[in-house]
Amino acid sequence: MLTHLNLMNFALADNLAIDIEQGFNVLTGETGAGKSLLLDALSACLGERTDTNYVRYNAEKADVTAVFSYQANSPEAEWLKTHELDDESGEIHLRRVIFATGRSKAWINGRPSSLAELKEIGRLLVQLYSQHSQQQLLEPPYPKHWLDRYSNFHQPAQEVRESFNAWQKNIRTHQAAIDAQANRLQRIATLELQLEELEDVIRIDYKEIEQEFDRLSHHEHIMQDCGYSLNVLDESEQNISQEISSIIRRLESHAGRSEQLTEIYNSLVNAQSEIEDAAANLRQFIDRQSFDPERMDELNTQLEIFHRLARKYRIQPDELKQQFETWQAELAQLHQLQDPETLAEQVELSHQTFLEKAQYLDQIRREAALPLAKHLTEQVKQLALPEAHFEFKFEPLEQVSGEGLSFIQLLFTANKGIPAQPLARVASGGELSRIALVMQVMNAEKTEAEVLVFDEIDVGISGGTAEIVGRLLAGLGQHVQILCITHQAQVAAQSDQHLLVKKQQTDPASSTIIELEEDARIQELARMTGGVEISETTLQHAKQLRQLKFQ
Incomplete structure (x- = not known):
């Protein structure tokens, strides 16, 4: 549950700290006092979008922290453990800093986090319902989603979507096989000819023969330069090896008299060793070299084949081997390509799987719809709609989808003797607001979140109706923590904690929240x-x- 909120330079809040209790909590205050301040701050901590208007006038940044307690085996505990953010305190600290420049930063339990992570943990902790939620009732998918959510049909609905997608994928694969079948044999023949043409060539390493050919082409110059180098290094009367040996002998007696001379002496000894190795290797290289005109002709022929094939296939000579492997893979894939008849069987099997799952989902939806509509009717009747009546209508879809086999409508009538009609067509604004409120409360009974936030959802009701709404929320507050902004005294009177939001005419103006x-x-x-x-x-x-x- 939410235990504490701290706001610094957040909108009208200068430095505000508030403790939140378990149960049903209400926030009230005059219009313009800043009742939404606390909920806006909470939303910021849950990763929602913010802007510079949240930064207090003349401040550089706004800083908000929300503290939640949680149970050891709860979904949020598992999330924290998975992300290595759990600690021994049993608390979750969500912090958001919003800069006047528009940037923001976030932390979870002191570790820098992304807004995506804030939203993930936020969805486990808090469920928000606003006064605008009644507009969702007018959207065609809403009755189906509400029925599934209340009846806990998430898993079978997900299985229907997955089986539908698998069926559609098999249809596309089958059609691709049909399209490819006509060109398949011709393509196989082409690939086999191309692979046969490259089969002998790719056994040769192009770079190796290119280097060998280049070495034979410059054989005379290489021998001249290597002979000269060996002579200077080790064979002339005043060669480098002798000169460096002389230098080493002169410095050897002085090396111990200076650290710097010691380093120089050691470097020269190492250099002498390197030069001796180089001279020995150079002598060995010269001894092994010989000019072979037949080998040079053979290499030239191989290189010509490489270049001819490279021009033919519009690639570089050293890319022929890679191209050969690509064609091999394509040929193997074409040979393994299932014929359309086999794929047609898979299409039919996946279609049957989809129908089985969709028919099951349709059945359990229809079974759940009648008692759910009756329960909704009973709840709404309490809100000054004594003749209210609801029922779900299932109409077969002309074209099935991943959402099921039926289009589901919520029908409503507020008048005795008049048949129920689609909710969006017959419900007035006041009726919609009351229906939305009841449906939200019913949904809240099923949520896993431990904190429910209701933002002025009681707009449009008053008197005895508001009193019943207050009782509904108070009853819900016995199981979960509720934060509710309200203008109705009948609702506020049922709360366990009453928070009053007041605006103070300081310079600049500020808001404060007082527990009454x-x-x-x-x-x-x-x-x-x-x-x-x-x-x-x-x-x-x-x-x-x-x-x-x-x-």
Whole structure:
């Protein structure tokens, strides 16, 4: 659960620290006070997009930290362990720094992290529902997704998508085989001729024969230069070997008198050894060289073949071997290419697999739809819609897809005796907001996240309806931690912790968040119900709202 939030230079917050309790927590305050401040900061810590507007006026950066506690065997614990971010504290520290330049940095438990990692861990910790979520109800895929999520059909739905993709892939492979079949034999014949032409040539190392030919072509010059070099090094009257030996003898007696002379002496001794080795190798090289005109003609013929084939296939001579291997691989692939009939069988098998999984998914969806629609009806009826009725409608798709065999619609009617129609067609704005709220609460009952955030989802309701919404959230708060921004006193009265957001006219202006004790809660509830002037009547009404929580 979320235990602590710390905001520094974040929007209207100068230096704000707040502890969050377990259960149902509400944030209230006058319009413009900055009620969304805490949720914006939390979103930043969860890897959501930020901008420079979050940096307080005249500040260089905003700094936000969110602290969560977690259980040892929870999904977030496994995530931390996998990423080597777990520690003995049993806490998760998510930190985000936003610079006035637009850049931002993130940390998880003190280690620099990416926004992608923040989002990954964030999805395990927090689920956010906003007042705009009702628009999702109007999107055609939403009823199916909601049904799958509430009924925990993720795995069978994923298997249907995977089997559909496998079926489609086999269709494409089969068609490619049909297209390739006509040219296959001709291509095989061409490759076999080309490979036969290169078969003898690629056994020869082009670079080796090129170097050997170059050496024979310059044989006379090589012998002259090597003879001269050997003479200077070791065979003339004043050769280098003798001269360096003389130098070494002169310096040997002085080497111990200076570290620098010692280094010079050692270097010369090493040089003498290198020169002697070079002279011996050079003498050996000269002795082994001989000019062979027949070998030179043979090499010339081989090089001509290399160059002719290279021109023919428009590549470099030393690339012929690689080209040979490429053609070999292509030929092997063509020989292994399954005929269209075999692939057609695979298409049919994968189609049957898809149909089996899709029919099973369609069946369990239909079985779950009736009780789910009934449960939704019962919940919505409490929100001043006594004649509400829901049902799911399954229509076979003209063309099946990875989403299943049926198009699923959520039908609704708010009036007795009138048949249910598609929700988007008949529900008013107020009805949509109440339906969305109930569906979100029902979804929240199934989520693995331990923190649920509701951002003004009770817009458009009031009175007894708001009271029932408050009870729904309070009941949910017994199982998970809830943060809720609300304008409804009936909702706020049901909370376990009441946080008041107030704007202070400092220079520049700033917001603060105060945890209200019981007397202060009564005052705030009275303000929410009665406006600026708080009378004894509004105070009594606020007390009655609080008493309802404990009944």
